[in-house]
Amino acid sequence: MGLNVIMMGPPGAGKGTQAARFADGRGVPKISTGDILREMARDGHPTAVDAKARIDSGELVDDATMIEIVRERLMRPDAQRGFVLDGFPRTVAQAEALDRIVDERKQGPLIVVDVAVPEEELVRRLAMRRICVACGVDADPSVVGDRCAKCGGALEQRSDDNEAVVRERLSVYRRSTKPVLEFYRKRPTFRVVNGAQPREQVARELDAMIDDAASVKAESL
Ligand code: AMP
Numbered sequence: 711m712g713l714n715v716i717m718m719g720p721p722g723a724g725k726g727t728q729a730a731r732f733a734d735g736r737g738v739p740k741i742s743t744g745d746i747l748r749e750m751a752r753d754g755h756p757t758a759v760d761a762k763a764r765i766d767s768g769e770l771v772d773d774a775t776m777i778e779i780v781r782e783r784l785m786r787p788d789a790q791r792g793f794v795l796d797g798f799p800r801t802v803a804q805a806e807a808l809d810r811i812v813d814e815r816k817q818g819p820l821i822v823v824d825v826a827v828p829e830e831e832l833v834r835r836l837a838m839r840r841i842c843v844a845c846g847v848d849a850d851p852s853v854v855g856d857r858c859a860k861c862g863g864a865l866e867q868r869s870d871d872n873e874a875v876v877r878e879r880l881s882v883y884r885r886s887t888k889p890v891l892e893f894y895r896k897r898p899t900f901r902v903v904n905g906a907q908p909r910e911q912v913a914r915e916l917d918a919m920i921d922d923a924a925s926v927k928a929e930s931l
Contacts, residue, residue: 712792719825722832729796738792768878821923822894825905840865899923
């Protein structure tokens with residue numbers, strides 16, 4: 711049975727970093743819908759070019775487009791042993807569609823982890839955040855140079871990481887994505903990690919929580 715993980719949490723919670731580390735460690739792909747959209751936009755893909763204004767203003771791209779992107783991605787061979795989703799689902803409609811996709815494909819239970827961080831801390835982190843243009847990894851805030859410690863790529867601020875757009879993304883999160891947590895909360899495979907701790911501590915707790923959730927017996931799901 712594959713390890714199918716959804717990394718939830720507000721923008722800036724560190725879920726992308728944790729998702730990448732976890733996926734690397736377990737040999738499953740990290741599927742980030744934000745990365746996919748940015749890559750499609752760079753390649754001039756019409757869907758992403760149309761969506762660019764929404765992405766740049768912090769609004770959500772429509773559900774039908776996002777569900778199709780994820781459906782297609784989860785069909786690829788590398789996702790059959792499991793995956794870590796980062797940035798999807800962001801609406802209850804997306805979460806319902808994801809349940810249908812994994813059911814159809816008999817891809818096993820979803821393990822949902824909420825990386826929780828207080829809002830004031832998120833605004834502070836996002837304003838400082840820099841991302842590697844080559845590998846998509848967030849630079850550790852202590853890195854002073856402009857090169858990625860992992861692959862040597864250039865570090866840049868994301869165009870939607872300025873304070874006005876950050877506030878809009880947080881308000882979209884409260885409005886559309888928090889209800890997704892309620893959608894999952896009662897499942898025996900739902901977990902919450904305190905994302906306001908140092909990265910390494912969050913990573914340790916996440917590993918333990920995911921292994922624990924993976925051991926939940928199929929009968930109780
Ligand atoms: P992220 O890198 O996850 O913060 O995503 C960047 C932007 O891409 C978001 O602010 C949205 O405009 C768009 N986006 C990414 N994933 C989704 C999704 N699941 N549903 C709707 N829009 C999304």
